[in-house]
Structures are given as C-alpha cells and as structure tokens.
Amino acid sequence: MNPYLESYSAAINDFHRARNRAQLKVLLAKLKGQPSDLLDFEEVRKRLKAQGSIERGLRQIPLDAIVGSLGRYHDFTRDFLPKQDHIKDRWARVRLAFTGLSGIPPIEVYQIGEAYFVKDGNHRVSVARQLGATHIQAYVTEVKTRVPLTPDIHPDTLIIKEEYVEFLEKTRLDLHYPNLDLSVSIAGQYKVLLEHIEVHRYFMGVEHKREISLEEAAANWYETYYLPIVKRIIELGILRSYPNRTPTDLYLFMSEHRAEIEKRLGWEMRTEKAILALMDRAQNSLSTQLTSLVEKIDTLVLGGKFSAGPPPGEWRQRAIAVASPSALIQDILVPIDGEEGGWFAIQQARTIAEREQASLRAIHVTENSSSEQENLYLQETFEQLMRGCQVAHDLVVVKGDIADTICDRSRYIDLVVMNVRYPPGPLPLDRLVSGFRELVQRCPRPILATPQVVSPLSKGLLAFNGSPKAQEALYMAVYLAKKWSIPITVLSVDEKSSKAQKYLGIARKHLTYRKVNAEYVHRTEPVSDSILSTADQYGCDFIIVGGYGYAPLVQVLRGSVVDELLRKSTIPLLICR
Structure with missing residues (x-):
C-alpha cells in the first residue's frame, strides 16, 4: 500500500478513537449535569465587555489552559476531542503534519487572564492533546477585561x-x-x-x-x-x-x-x-457533633442536669481571637424574672456596662406566653432603671426553657449577670433540681451571681487553687484589676501551708508579670468560710472563683464550694470557666 495512504488510514483510525471518546465524554457530562462544550470567545468577550487588546507575540502556552474557540466551539469538546464527523479529513491531515518533515505552524489565540481561546488552529490543538503534548506554540493576543479568567471557567x-x-x-x-x-x-x-x-x-x-x-x-x-x-x-x-x-x-x-x-x-x-x-x-468537627449529641440526649432525657458545658478557657480563647485583650467584655446578658427582688442584676450589670462601654442585653424567659400588660411592666421598669445610661441596652421577652435559652444566647455575649434568689440547696436532691446550678454548670460564659445588693466592685478577692477553672479566674482578675484600676487580694486555702503557698506563688508570678499589685493570703480552715471571712477582713466587695471542679453527677452528689458561696455570700460572685 502507498505509505501516505497507510499513514492517512492510521490517522483516520486515530480520529475515530478520539471521536468515540468524545461521544462518551458528552454522555457522561450530561448524566452529571456538567458542561462539556468549549466556550464561545465572542460571547465571553461581550459578557466581560472587553476593553482592547495587546499583541504579546510568540509564546509557549499550556494546552490545558485553552478553554474556548472563535467560531469552532461546536466542533470539539472542552478537552478538544472531535465532536463532528465532517472535520475528519482535516483532522487526519493535521495529524499527518505533526509527524511530517514540514511540522506545524504556531496557532493563534486570544488570552483573557490565564485562559486562552483559539483564533486559528483548533485541529492542531486537538491533535496535540491526543498525542499527549502539554504545551503548544502560539501567537498570543491579550484581551483586556476588568475581570480575568482562569482555566477552570465554565458557563x-x-x-x-x-x-x-x-x-x-x-x-x-x-x-x-x-x-x-x-x-x-x-x-x-x-x-x-x-x-x-x-x-x-x-x-x-x-x-x-x-x-x-x-x-x-x-x-x-x-x-x-x-x-x-x-x-x-x-x-x-x-x-x-x-x-x-x-x-x-x-x-x-x-x-x-x-x-x-x-x-x-x-x-x-x-x-x-x-x-x-x-x-x-466551620469547626463543627465530628467530636463537636458527638458532644452536641450527648448534650441533646441529656437535655431530652434528664433535662440538661448533667451537661458539663464547654471546656475551661474556651470563652477566653475565642474572645482574644477576635477582640482586643483590653476589651473582653463587650456584651452583657442579664436574665430577669420580673419579680421585685430580681432587678438588682440589672443595676449591677449597668455598673459593669458603663465601665466597659459594653451593651446590656436583658432577657425575660417565660415557659408560658406572657400578657401584654406584663411585658409593658417589664419594659417600663427596665427603662426606668437604665435611664440616663449611655450604653446600648434593650430587653427582649421570649418563650422557652429558661436554662436552654440563657445558655444558647450566652454564646453571643461575654458575661452573664444573674440575681441569686434561689441558690443550690445543701442536699443532693436540692442541687439536682436547682436551675441556678444547671446554669453555672452549662453556661459557656463567666457568670456574675449577684445577691440582693448592688456592689461598687471596687476590690476583688480571687480564690485560687491552681485548677484549670481557677486559672481562668486568675486571668479575669488580672483583666479587671488593670481595666478598672482596682486592687486584688489573692487567697489560697489548704490544710497544708506548703500547698497554699505553691498556689500563691503561681498567682504572684502571673500577676507580677502583668504588673498587677496584690495582697496574698493563705488559710487552712474550711474553704467557703475562709473565702467569706477573708473578703470581709480585707474589704473586698466581690469574689472571683473558678466554676465547678467535679463532673456534673459527682458535683450533684458531693456539692461544692461554689454552691456554698452562692448560699452564703452577701457580695457578688464572679464564676469563671
């Protein structure tokens, strides 16, 4: 057989193989709902409102970056497989030219951003790709647009x-x-x-x-x-x-x-x-989802009594990630029950909000729908207490479970200020049914528990035992001492004086590094009594402590120093986690 005809016949066979692959690719693209066609350069140029062009001369361009064509976009797939039988002869002749002595001339393309469109040379691009080439020589005309394209562009x-x-x-x-x-x-x-x-x-x-x-x-x-x-x-x-x-x-x-x-x-x-x-x-990982699932089961089956809440330090780490370390308290949540003795928390929260220039968000949660008259009374009383206050403040009334609602909304604030009217009782059953204990256990933010007083918050007592939650209390004490310019007294209670001194040494080192002057005291008597007597002796008008140290079930059975302080303290208690 004539060598030319033999080579031509082989080129035709190559075309048919490429044509069959094109049909399969088009079918698969339709099944997946994906585009398989080349882009029409004229349509792209009009849509992007081209603003002129510059001749860039002869360049080596990547074949994968060629995404469209001027006029021949129906003849080839996106990866330049032939779609039409009528281009068979032309395709085969170009295929022969690739292996002939004369070779092939450079193609001509338009460039928009990183994407190219064939002006002349579609068959050469198709054959080059079937032969496994990665680049091809091209005369490039760059088209200026406000928005560049990338090779992954599709309709x-x-x-x-x-x-x-x-x-x-x-x-x-x-x-x-x-x-x-x-x-x-x-x-x-x-x-x-x-x-x-x-x-x-x-x-x-x-x-x-x-x-x-x-x-x-x-x-x-x-x-x-x-x-x-x-x-x-x-x-x-x-x-x-x-x-x-x-x-x-x-x-x-x-x-x-x-x-x-x-x-x-x-x-x-x-x-x-x-x-x-x-x-x-974004961080909704598998472990987070499992923790959330466990908490939901606890809420459904046990009413949320044994939910442990987030790990110690979570609030601090999150706050520092997005806010200035000198403005950690930007939003304050104040749950109110509407009863006469329950408004002290609003007055106490106002003191903090004005110091911090923080917003004050009051919330009244009711498990049953409240009347319009009740809502009006709440709003009028709230506005009266906030009269003359220059910080942002508002009151919302919502229906729902009290603990769930407060814990959910506290995720979007920095401090919860709550009135202690019904502290956890001394017996396990009392603690189990205590709504306040559940809030302290679950709430993801620090809680300032206020008795029926409004404290000037002019001197703090930090009760420190070296635990992770006590470390958070130490961090908060440093922040308040520096931000409010108030003195701090640090207390450590332990039967062994050496242990108490060790904890005081840890606190002293941290406070000294942060340039906070403090008084340091250690006691050996019962913890809650030591804290209250020291606060009284040193003239402290609020106490800073870490939250519950035991797992929820153990805490319910054994009780804790925090519960005792909530029952006995006549000054606010800042509970940190």
Missing part, C-alpha cells in the same frame, strides 16, 4: 464573571484598588454586595450630612468594613473549613448567618461575634 462561572464586571462598572473599585479580588462562587452575590454598599452609603450620608456617591461609598465600605472582616476570617483559618469558597463568599455567608441570629436574638450582633459564629460552624 455557570461565566455568568458570575459577567455579574462581577457589572458590579465593577458601578462601583469602580478596581480603579482604586489594582489588586482587588471580590470573586465569588455563586451567581447573584454581587447584587447582595451592592445592597451592602447602598446601606453603607445611606449611613455615610447621614453621618456627613451630604450626598455620597456610590463610588465613594464603595471605597469606604471596602476599606473600613469588608477588608477588616475578611482579614480576620483569613487569619483565623476559617477558609480552610470551606473548600472551593472565596473570602468574599465567607463575608457574605457571615452576613447572612448574622442576620439570622439577630432575628432570633432580637438584638444587633457585633461583627466580632458574627465572625465567631462563622468559626463555630
């Missing part, structure tokens, strides 16, 4: 790119920030971003008392609001928990999640807390 993401271009045309952000990247992975999100900017624009206008252009508002929103949030999201590693999502995706996800939580809570949520809520969802 759905092209719609997103088109929306991005329209967004940039309106905001002109890319002209002010050359390295701007607000890419998203879901269509329709740029409309939401524009809504955010419009809201920001409105408040800018109110603040500056003039009309603000969309361009000015967009730049201010980007610098003062968007960038700080995205920076924290990246620094906290939250992106790693959301593969195939962009920083802007997570910014929008956080905003949506924040709105849902605010609707449920009935109050505005700080950005820092919204980032923490996003981090919670």
